[in-house]
Amino acid sequence: MNILVCISQVPDTTAKIQVSGDGKSIEKTGIKFILNPYDEFAIEEGLRLRERFGGTVIALTVGSETSKEILRTALAMGVDKAGIVKTDDILDSYNVAENIAGYAKSISPDLVIFGRQSIDFDSSGMAPMVAEMLDLPSISVVSSWNIENNVITAERDIEGGKEVLTCSIPCVISAQKGLNDPRYPKLPDIMKAKSKPIEEIASCHGSALVSLTSMVLPSSKRVGMIVGDSEAEIASVVTALHEQAKVI
Amino acid sequence: MKHIIVYIEPKDASSLKRTSYEALTAARSIAGDAQITAFAVHGSEQALATAGNYGVQSVVVAKHDLLSTYSSTATAEALAQYAQSVSADTIILSGNASGKEISPRLSVKLKAGILPDCITLENDGGTVKAIRPVYAGKAHIAVQSISDHSIIALRPNVFTAKQEGSANASISSFTPNLEAKHAGVKVTSLVKNEGRLDVAEADIIVSGGRGMKGPEHFPIIEQLASTLNAAVGASRAVVDAGWRPHGEQVGQTGKTVSPSLYVACGISGAVQHLAGMSSSKFILAINKDKDAPIFKVADYGIVGDVFEVLPVLDAKLKAMLHS
Numbered sequence A: 001m002n003i004l005v006c007i008s009q010v011p012d013t014t015a016k017i018q019v020s021g022d023g024k025s026i027e028k029t030g031i032k033f034i035l036n037p038y039d040e041f042a043i044e045e046g047l048r049l050r051e052r053f054g055g056t057v058i059a060l061t062v063g064s065e066t067s068k069e070i071l072r073t074a075l076a077m078g079v080d081k082a083g084i085v086k087t088d089d090i091l092d093s094y095n096v097a098e099n100i101a102g103y104a105k106s107i108s109p110d111l112v113i114f115g116r117q118s119i120d121f122d123s124s125g126m127a128p129m130v131a132e133m134l135d136l137p138s139i140s141v142v143s144s145w146n147i148e149n150n151v152i153t154a155e156r157d158i159e160g161g162k163e164v165l166t167c168s169i170p171c172v173i174s175a176q177k178g179l180n181d182p183r184y185p186k187l188p189d190i191m192k193a194k195s196k197p198i199e200e201i202a203s204c205h206g207s208a209l210v211s212l213t214s215m216v217l218p219s220s221k222r223v224g225m226i227v228g229d230s231e232a233e234i235a236s237v238v239t240a241l242h243e244q245a246k247v248i
Numbered sequence B: 001m002k003h004i005i006v007y008i009e010p011k012d013a014s015s016l017k018r019t020s021y022e023a024l025t026a027a028r029s030i031a032g033d034a035q036i037t038a039f040a041v042h043g044s045e046q047a048l049a050t051a052g053n054y055g056v057q058s059v060v061v062a063k064h065d066l067l068s069t070y071s072s073t074a075t076a077e078a079l080a081q082y083a084q085s086v087s088a089d090t091i092i093l094s095g096n097a098s099g100k101e102i103s104p105r106l107s108v109k110l111k112a113g114i115l116p117d118c119i120t121l122e123n124d125g126g127t128v129k130a131i132r133p134v135y136a137g138k139a140h141i142a143v144q145s146i147s148d149h150s151i152i153a154l155r156p157n158v159f160t161a162k163q164e165g166s167a168n169a170s171i172s173s174f175t176p177n178l179e180a181k182h183a184g185v186k187v188t189s190l191v192k193n194e195g196r197l198d199v200a201e202a203d204i205i206v207s208g209g210r211g212m213k214g215p216e217h218f219p220i221i222e223q224l225a226s227t228l229n230a231a232v233g234a235s236r237a238v239v240d241a242g243w244r245p246h247g248e249q250v251g252q253t254g255k256t257v258s259p260s261l262y263v264a265c266g267i268s269g270a271v272q273h274l275a276g277m278s279s280s281k282f283i284l285a286i287n288k289d290k291d292a293p294i295f296k297v298a299d300y301g302i303v304g305d306v307f308e309v310l311p312v313l314d315a316k317l318k319a320m321l322h323s
Ligand SMILES: Cc1cc2nc3c(=O)[nH]c(=O)nc-3n(C[C@H](O)[C@H](O)[C@H](O)COP(=O)(O)OP(=O)(O)OC[C@H]3O[C@@H](n4cnc5c(N)ncnc54)[C@H](O)[C@@H]3O)c2cc1C
Pocket: A013, A037, B208, B209, B210, B211, B212, B234, B235, B236, B237, B238, B249, B250, B251, B252, B253, B254, B255, B265, B266, B267, B268, B269, B270, B271, B272, B273, B276, B286, B287, B288, B289, B292, B304, B305, B306, B307
């Protein structure tokens, strides 16, 4: 089974976000960039499928030179090959999807695995978008699944319950937490990954469909009534919920 | 903007999902002179007609054998075909689990810019400008489609559904041209969380964190939730410890919620937790540490021991609700 895993580099969740001078992006200095946490589940799932069915796992990212770091992590975890579509401009998600789909067409994978969402722009749109470009079925936010005779049965959480879905291979899925426990790369594998080749793939210059006009830090308009634990103080909060917030 | 399509979903035999009413209201708020049509692939006449109570008088329902069991791929194809047949330029849907699968496909089919997870919409000289949170809510961006079409997915529970009129909408049908390949993925079963309100749908959520000390103390949370007719939520720390089911987790790796009231009990307010609940309309936090980060985002806070505060809070709320 040939598997393509798409991964992205994102600021560490605890990073302090500041808007840069252009008013449209974040100030990158001082920020630690990491492998998108959901993409660890995607890589792990690819490796487990290879252990079960054989084949190869390729990790792909669309990003700048520094994104090679996450490909090294993927190589250390055990993927067979890593590729990068290098772009220095900030692309919209459609552009990223076109680049991923373009590469996927050249290798015709049996499965393309994504993370559920990237924790920078939180769009959760990449998997269905790429699937549509490849004319393949997709299942997003998979928390458990099984493959039998090239037919996938997957479970996912939806509002108010759980859905069970089926489709056949080739297909696209996106991985939710709970799908597996990603392995930690071992030190010798981390060392070995440093000298492995990373394929550079030419980007296809599509046109963006969305423009980002500004970025701001949200102002918190919170009431900020913080009280102690006496009965009277608790009662005052209940009154405020009723009369001021009008939520009860 | 000339013609907006709102994708709607039934909740039961007589009503639509609240997120659909939110989408109808949001569409009206930005429509100006544009025409609005609601579009569905399922639902009884009675349920679909309620779109009229939210100011949208015309509902189109797609009819095809391949739509009888839910398929995100077939739904997206039917919706795209309908949008093209009436030259609609804007499609609005809820960014719930199904909307998150349909909207990116529409973006590709119609070569339309997609604006996901929107929390405010504005009509900016005929195109929709949206604000949405990024970086776990630490920043907001303004975005706009620069193609001829816009696909707009709304963060659930952020937009208020406002009733407008009481007329039943008129319903007509549309027969899309679908082939088996369009229904490549199908839902084979749906297991509902019977008797339990889901955090993603609740108007009030009472969540417990590690400060609850153990699963045996969660009946206190459940009690408060029942008083408020609320859903029970949890931090990742308690889900990972196995105290609560995964479906209750709120936060970056769990569910994003926007209830009108979020009650955080014994939750520190880690950034990943805040990512999932900071767009709640009001936040009440109970924590014994006055410096806990949760108090920085709280509207109301009680500094104290959950085991002492929650029973008193519950009693006061009951008294208030019964008076
Ligand atoms: C990639 C990533 C993703 C994550 N995703 C999520 C996510 O989706 N959701 C999530 O919640 N977390 C997530 N986390 C974890 C997050 O960082 C925190 O570890 C977690 O939210 C802490 O849970 P907590 O507040 O229950 O526990 P703690 O941080 O241990 O806080 C317990 C709080 O209870 C208070 N307390 C203790 N005893 C009492 C008492 N008797 N009365 C009153 N207060 C008391 C303490 O003062 C403290 O503030 C994620 C982390 C990472 C790295």
